[in-house]
Amino acid sequence: MIERYTRPALAELWSDAHRYETWLRVELAACEAMEAAGRVPAGTAESVRQKTAGKLNAKQILEIEERTKHDVIAFLTHVEELAGEPARWLHLGMTSSDVLDASLAILLRQAADEIVIGVDQLMQALARKAEQHRNTLMIGRSHGIHAEPITAGLVFAGFFSEVSRARRALVVAREEISAGKLAGAVGTYATLDPEIEIRALGALGLHPEVVPTQVVARDRHAGYFMALARLGTAVERMALTVRHWQRTEVGEAMEAFGKGQKGSSAMPHKKNPILSENLCGLARVLRAYAGAALEDVALWHERDISHSSVERVIGPDATGIADFMVRRAASLIDGLVVNAERMQHNLELTGGLFFSEGVMLALVRKGLARQTAYELVQKHALAVSATLGQPPGCAPSFRERVSADPEIAAKLTVADLDEAFDIKHHLRWGSVIIDRALRDLDV
Numbered sequence: 001m002i003e004r005y006t007r008p009a010l011a012e013l014w015s016d017a018h019r020y021e022t023w024l025r026v027e028l029a030a031c032e033a034m035e036a037a038g039r040v041p042a043g044t045a046e047s048v049r050q051k052t053a054g055k056l057n058a059k060q061i062l063e064i065e066e067r068t069k070h071d072v073i074a075f076l077t078h079v080e081e082l083a084g085e086p087a088r089w090l091h092l093g094m095t096s097s098d099v100l101d102a103s104l105a106i107l108l109r110q111a112a113d114e115i116v117i118g119v120d121q122l123m124q125a126l127a128r129k130a131e132q133h134r135n136t137l138m139i140g141r142s143h144g145i146h147a148e149p150i151t152a153g154l155v156f157a158g159f160f161s162e163v164s165r166a167r168r169a170l171v172v173a174r175e176e177i178s179a180g181k182l183a184g185a186v187g188t189y190a191t192l193d194p195e196i197e198i199r200a201l202g203a204l205g206l207h208p209e210v211v212p213t214q215v216v217a218r219d220r221h222a223g224y225f226m227a228l229a230r231l232g233t234a235v236e237r238m239a240l241t242v243r244h245w246q247r248t249e250v251g252e253a254m255e256a257f258g259k260g261q262k263g264s265s266a267m268p269h270k271k272n273p274i275l276s277e278n279l280c281g282l283a284r285v286l287r288a289y290a291g292a293a294l295e296d297v298a299l300w301h302e303r304d305i306s307h308s309s310v311e312r313v314i315g316p317d318a319t320g321i322a323d324f325m326v327r328r329a330a331s332l333i334d335g336l337v338v339n340a341e342r343m344q345h346n347l348e349l350t351g352g353l354f355f356s357e358g359v360m361l362a363l364v365r366k367g368l369a370r371q372t373a374y375e376l377v378q379k380h381a382l383a384v385s386a387t388l389g390q391p392p393g394c395a396p397s398f399r400e401r402v403s404a405d406p407e408i409a410a411k412l413t414v415a416d417l418d419e420a421f422d423i424k425h426h427l428r429w430g431s432v433i434i435d436r437a438l439r440d441l442d443v
Contacts, residue, residue, distance in 0.1 A: 005282065006320035007327070013110055014316035016058035022103040023075055024052060026204065027090045030098070030182055033200035037193075040089045048090065051083040072096040093184055093191030097303065101216040102180030104315065105206055108224055111319035112174040118326035119167045119231070123160055123440075125333040126238075130156035130434055137423070138252060138343035139354065144244075148354045149347060149426045152253075152338055157437040159238040159333075164440040166231040173227035176220050180206040186302045187212030214303035218296045221307075225293035225314060228322045232286035235329045239276035239283075242336065246273045251342045256335030275332045282321050289318040350388060351397045356381045358420035359402055359412075366411040376407060 001011060012018060031045040057078065065074035073096075080087040091099070133152035140150035182197040184190045187209075189197070197208050209216045245253035257271050292314055296307035347354075356377050363373035380401040387395035399421055402408050412420070419425070 001316045001320050005324045006316075007114075007323055009114055010111065010316070010320040010323050013107060013114070014320070016062065017056065019103065019107070020056050020058055020061060020075060022106050023072070023099050024056065024079065025106070026099050026102045026180075026200075027076075027079070029200040029203045030094060030196070031090055031092075032203065033182075033196045034089070034092060036199060037196050039196070040092065041086075044086045044089045047086040048079065048083040051086075052079060055082050070096075072099055094182060095185045095214060097215045098180075098182045098184070100308075102182070102201065102204060102206060104221075104311065105178055105180050105216070106204060108177050108221075108315065108319070109174055109205070111315075111323070112170060112177075112224075115228075115231070115319065115323045115326060116167065116170065116174075118323055118330065119163060119170070122235075122326050122330040122333065123163055123167070125330045126156050126160040126163065127438055129153075129333055129336065129338075130160055130438065133338055133340075134431060134434055136338065136340045136343060137347055137427070139347045139349075146346075146350055146354060148357065149423055151427060151430050152340075152343065153434050154430055155241065156333075157434040159234070159241075161437040161440065162234045162237065163231070164437075166227070166234045169230055170227045173224040177224045178206050179209045179216050179220055180204065181209040181212035181216055183209075183212040186214050213301075215299070215307075218293070218299065218307055221311070222290070222293040222297050225290045225318055228318050229283075229287045229290035231322055232283040232325055235325050236280050236283035238329065239279035239332070242276040242332065243273045243280070246271075246276075250346065252339055252346060254337045254339070255332060256337060275328060279325055279329060279332070282325050286318055286321055286325075289314040351384060352421060353381055353384060353398050354426075355398065355421045358422075358425065359408070359417070362416050362420045363408065363411050366416075368411060376405070377402065380405065 001014060003011070028045045028049055031040055031048070034040040035042050035044060061071075061074050061078045064077050065071050068074050068077070072091075076087075076091055079090065130153045133156060136152040137149060138152050138155075140147045180197075180201045181187060182192055182200055183194075184192055194208065201208055211217075242253060242255065244250060246255065254271065255273050255275050292310050296310050299307060360370075360373045360377045363376065364370050368376075380398060384395070384398045384401060396404070399417070403414075403417060
């Protein structure tokens with residue numbers, strides 16, 4: 001795990017110490033289930049629990065692993081050294097993956113819980129911005145080119161809605177990953193039985209794999225990491241938008257710039273969208289981890305070990321990065337400085353060319369063929385486009401050109417043109433859309 005992109009809570013979650021404590025939880029839950037079934041002497045689990053409480057030593061386990069070349073055997077050896085005779089009943093009829101897969105499910109659930117807290121913070125930040133800028137006019141763009149008016153509130157509401165869907169996908173993936181197996185070497189319960197498995201996994205908040213092999217099926221894990229990738233991509237889309245907004249030529253919003261912050265080692269004037277760029281880069285890593293998880297699904301027969309090395313990397317790293325990203329994104333959105341005046345300035349750059357569709361549709365309603373109306377309006381729009389950037393008054397505006405066209409004048413009255421050039425027409429449903437998005441606020 002890279003400390004720069006990992007909160008302490010996630011680092012602790014994936015620490016050796018916590019991992020071994022989780023392994024012990026699984027072993028003790030299995031032992032207690034076997035006690036209930038009369039397979040193990042009563043009180044065994046409690047005896048082991050008391051003798052090992054606070055005494056697991058990750059360093060010693062790793063030292064034993066250097067000799068045994070097997071992590072679970074090293075762990076069990078250490079537990080036996082601490083607990084003595086009762087520890088011989090641990091792992092009865094189990095295989096290593098019974099412990100490892102149940103433990104991984106627990107850790108991934110815990111990580112998802114931390115990530116969801118950060119997602120909720122991000123959604124709250126987006127909801128605040130959507131409300132704050134519900135009526136802040138700006139130009140909508142397609143292909144990066146001016147299209148028609150929108151509001152900044154609509155943009156933030158769109159981000160909110162996408163993050164909300166990603167949250168739901170992560171919650172579903174959290175449930176799907178909550179599967180374990182205590183079914184022995186190839187999943188046939190040769191020395192165990194499903195009732196013991198149900199009791200033990202239930203105590204851990206897990207459910208049994210439907211058809212176990214030596215491992216839990218890895219399509220579950222792939223779904224989890226794909227949910228993280230989807231969440232990362234939702235964050236990336238808003239970060240990419242902020243980067244475009246902050247461009248000098250646009251200037252519609254800017255990341256917060258703290259006292260003493262520096263933008264460039266060479267150019268003192270620079271204020272760069274570094275938080276957004278960082279988030280875009282981390283999203284690429286999350287998508288790559290999802291690809292690695294998909295590669296883990298196809299294992300040889302009842303299992304091989306090719307997935308293990310992958311998961312040791314992507315489990316801590318992907319969850320740590322996703323957790324970091326959503327919290328950084330929440331901070332980014334909360335601190336974002338929206339320049340409403342620049343948005344209005346940019347909206348007016350084309351002199352009202354964005355009213356072209358309204359004029360065309362007005363002509364269609366008055367009986368003109370659509371393509372004829374399109375070409376008639378486009379002729380004036382392109383002529384105005386060619387004069388953009390000239391001083392005011394040097395060339396007719398779009399409204400002036402269409403008003404002076406005899407073919408258009410024959411179809412549209414001044415009142416018709418007033419209606420076609422009314423910006424309120426474009427925005428009359430904006431609040432309805434925002435309200436529809438923010439229904440998911442209390443998820």
